[in-house]
Amino acid sequence: MNRIIKLSLIFVLFVFINPSALLGQIIDLSQAKIISLKKQDPLVLNAINILQEEISKRSNITLTKGSKFPNRSQRAIVIGLENGLDKFPLEYRQFLATMPDIKAEGYKIAVIPKKNVVLVVGNDSRGVLYGIGKLLRKLELSQGQILLPSDLNIASSPAYPIRGHQLGYRPKTNSYDAFSVEQFDNYIRDLVIFGANSIEIMPPRTDDDFTSVHMKLPAIEMIVEQSKICDKYGMDVWMWYPNLGSDYTSSDSLKLEIEERRKVFKAVPRLDALFVPGGDPGDLEPDELFSWLEKEAEVLHEYHPNAKIWVSPQVFRPTNAWFETFYEHVNKEYPWFGGIVFGPWIKTPIKEIRERLNPGIPIRRYPDITHSLSSQYPIPHWDLAYAITLGRECINPRPNDQKIIHNAFDQYAQGSISYSEGTNDDVNKMIWSDQDWDPKTPVMETLRDYARYFIGPNYKETVSHGLMALEKNLQGPLLTNDGVIRTLQQWQNLEKNATKEVLGNFRFQMGLIRAYFDAYQYRRMIYETELEQQAREILSTAKVIGTIDAIEKAMKTLYKAKQQPIMSEWKNRCYALANDLFESIGAQLTVGKHFAAAGRGNFIDNIDVPLNDGMWLIDQLSLIEKNGDEADKLKAIANLLERNNPGPGGYYDNFGTPASWSRVVSNYSYEEDPGGLKSPRVSFGVGLRGEEWVHEITAVGFDGHTTPLSWMNQVTALYDEPLKMVYPDLDPKGSYLIRVGYTGRFRSKIRLMAENIMIHDFITTGDRPIYEFKVPANALEDGILELEWSCGEGERGSQVSEIWIINQDELNKK
Incomplete structure (x- = not known):
């Protein structure tokens, strides 16, 4: 001893x-x-x-x-x-x-x-x-x-020679338009420290407004400063320059386009490459596109003789003929041509593009790391509650997903320059830069570096794990994700002990606001789901207490979500942090107070969007209350409560539920096809009466009435990729109807087949939400109904929101 x-x-x-x-x-x-x-x-x-x-x-x-x-x-x-x-x-x-x-x-x-x-x-x-x-x-x-x-x-040494991010100075972004020259310098330096060697800037004229209330300098002056900053750090300068002219065959129109580019190219001191998207925006036929690019190259080389032009096969409604002509031009390898860019709204998987190109032609990836839905890489099977609150462009750290997406296709390209709309994807930028440097880098190593360097060494473990937890918050059904509360508790502990400097750090603020926001939605989800269930139970007693009394009590119950809100302190903390982020980094999380571009980063505006079907139920009950006698009202209430019931021996699916996805056929895992080019993916939006939903989900979309939540969530197959579902254990001798909901972000011409037997020929969706068809008897001979939707050439894809498989024989017995 x-x-x-x-x-x-x-x-x-x-x-x-x-x-x-x-x-x-x-x-x-x-x-x-x-x-x-x-x-x-x-x-x-x-x-x-x-x-x-x-x-x-x-x-x-x-x-x-x-x-x-x-x-x-x-x-x-x-x-x-x-x-x-x-x-x-x-x-x-x-x-x-x-x-x-x-x-x-x-x-x-x-x-x-x-x-x-x-x-x-x-x-x-x-x-x-x-x-x-x-x-x-x-x-x-x-x-x-x-x-x-x-x-x-x-x-x-870096695995790939192109490692960068797009920093567009335009109103559509959620923060960049508020940056000063010093802030751009600091942010670009941060990206350099995480291995980036390229920055992509934008010309003054894009598919956006020319200026915003946030801009410290005119756009032409700021891109000059961005170019200077990059040159100081020895970085390559790229420019995303879409074709927005009215006519690329008219000499007068071409003259205007040429003069605009001459002004821009002359202004920027360094420009190493130009990226011209084939579409989104600026759709041109390939012959017209490449004829124009040759003229553009002449102007470019007057001021930047070594710069190359890269182009993407990016087009909303592609045809085989378009692609054939496009690749004919690409493989000619014009002297001004740099390579192909693989980005959003490209139909062909990158592996197939690689096979269509001459061996020496490089590919650069243009990954959308900034959007969470209606994007190149949406969050898989995202809960509708998050989709309608966090929306398309929320603060979205997705470290594990980003590594999966990167490593699925990195071998086909020479690296990447990400598509970004602001600071919301800050964590994702650092993950991509590290993966482009070394695809074997563990995600946690990058997150620890991120936390240590940007927040402080005492936060290395806590913040890195906190960011991981924010990604887990987004996975699976929100209603059963009790980890959301634990995530908030972890961030609150950090908040309680943080220094003034850390509390003012925009990277810490971004994590903290998401923790509060997610927890607030989780508690609202539980609360509002219970209120809806209570209202439905009240309506089920209408025959006993009378329809008017039942309707009044049910509506009063549903209104509690707004009149008696819960956890207001969490919501108020989100508002305060939104103000802090506006001050610290120019983040625009609301339209009214922070002057955000609507539908971009303003997810705080959606903080109280209803998470149940209360709005739709109130709308329907108001109609029932005004029409018919007591018997009619009772029947209408019963139909309302039984809306989703397919009857005995039937199926009902809406694609906001995991159980419904179990009937969707997919031949690829998320790791193999994170962009959903060959496999079904989740999508959101109503888009009826020809109105295309792009950025925000609205509950009002049909005949002036609110819509059920089930219309806002779809299973989607892009372009002409077939969408398949299987319904087993049906009566081989039964008589069945299929009722299907065709809602979604865009209109498409789609056809439905069963066992190679047509259920309906091509119809254009979007004119009405629900269609009903008889199932051919010979499609049920083995008791299994195999459904397949397909689009015509040039369409954007099949979207299905709801399905009822109804056994008419059993329904008639009832």
Whole structure:
């Protein structure tokens, strides 16, 4: 026992003299010097400034810079290039030589044992920049302290040469239009630190308003500043430039288009590539498109002679003839042509595009990381309650989904520049940059770097897990997801103990507001579901208490959702955080107060959208109350309560429920087809009477009356991909009707077949919601009904919201 006590005292004394021992091989760089022998490389010098400035911001320590190697006792961060290692001490060179080789833009970070010296060596100037970025992500920076794990030895090169994000300065975005030049500089620097090497900007004229109340500078001036910022960081500058002219064959129209581009191309100091979408917006036939691109290239090369033009086969209503002509042009490999961009609303899977291209033609991905529904990669099987509140463009950290989406197709492309509409997808940007650098990077590693660097080392575990929890909030039915409350509790604990600086950090605010918002919707979902059930139970007693009394009591119960709301303190916290985000980063979460573009990032406007069928029930009950005698009213109430009942031996499905999806046939997993190009996907919207729903889901959509929630949620197959469902255990000799709801975001011409037998020929959806057809008897010979919907060529897809399979024989017995 005495020996144990003695050893313990020795250990305590050792820790007292050397407290870093408890930290687990941590070196203290608080008094280190930044050493660089590269005196004339502007990118390296700027990278060193970034290191010095970002350390100073977070630690309040400004490390001095020098050009001579440190003495034996001096702690140092030594910056260099591989082609300048001959000036390094032999010990340093020998250590670096034991590490794996690096390629273009790659770097080595090494801690020299017993020297307290950190080496950051780039294969090239960009490599130095990304090495410094990685070092900053791994440093433990707090007030008065700079710590680093002593075993941080990394040799890394990017897997893909294109790694970037679109930062469009236009009103349609949820925050970028409010950025100042300084904010763009800071945000682009953040992206660089996470490995981005490209930024895509937009011209002043896009498919949007020309200006907004938020803009600090005219668009033409801001894109000049964005280009300058990127050049300072050695980044490639891309420009997304759609074809919005009225006529690309008219000489007068072409002259206007050419002059506009000349003005834009002349203004920006750096432009490495132009991305022209084939459509969305600016649909042109391929011959016309490529003829125009050749003229555009001439103007582009007047000011940026090495820039290339990339193009996407992006078109809303594609035909085989369009694609055939498009790829004929692409494979000619015009001298100005850079490559193909794979983005939203492209019908052909990227693997098939790769097979149609000449081997040397590169593909760049244009992933939509910013939208949660009606998008390239919607949240799979998303609960309708979230769809109608969080909406299309909410704050949407989806780290695991982003890795799945990235890794499903990364091998077919040279990297990506993401489609972004603002800061709402901030976490997703960092995930994509890390995956484009190394697809094997664990998601949690990126999230820990994100939390450590942007929030602080004390938040490395808590915030990273908190962001993971926000993604889990969105998975599965909300009504049964009790993890939503635990997520809020975790974020509230962080909020309670956070410093003023952290509470003012927009990245922390974004996570916090989502935690409150999700929990508020969860509690409302439980509350409003119960209120609807109570109202239905009251209506079921109408025969006893009288229809007028039942209607009055049921409506009063349904109105409680608005008149007696719950958890108002959570809603008020969301409002306060929305104001905070507007102040901290220009995030526009409401139209009225923050002047958001409607349907973009303004999910706080939807915070109290009803989550039950109360509005529809009240609307229907008002009609019943005014019409018919007591018997008519009783019958109408019974029909209302029995609406979703298919009768004995039947089926009812609406595609906001997991059970209904079990009858949908899919040959691909989410990991194989996250974009749903070959498999069914979830969609939302009503879109009746030819009105296409794009950004916001509305409950009013048919003959001036509210619609049931079931009309807002569909199973969808895109383009002419067939949509299949199977209904087993039917009576082979029975007589069946199929009643089907055709609602959704867009109109389509669709046909329904059963066992290769036509149920109905092509009809255009959107004129009315519900159709009814007889099921052919010979489609039921084996007791299994196999349904298949298909669209004609050039259509946007099949959408089905509800299905009743009704056994007429059993119904007649009833």
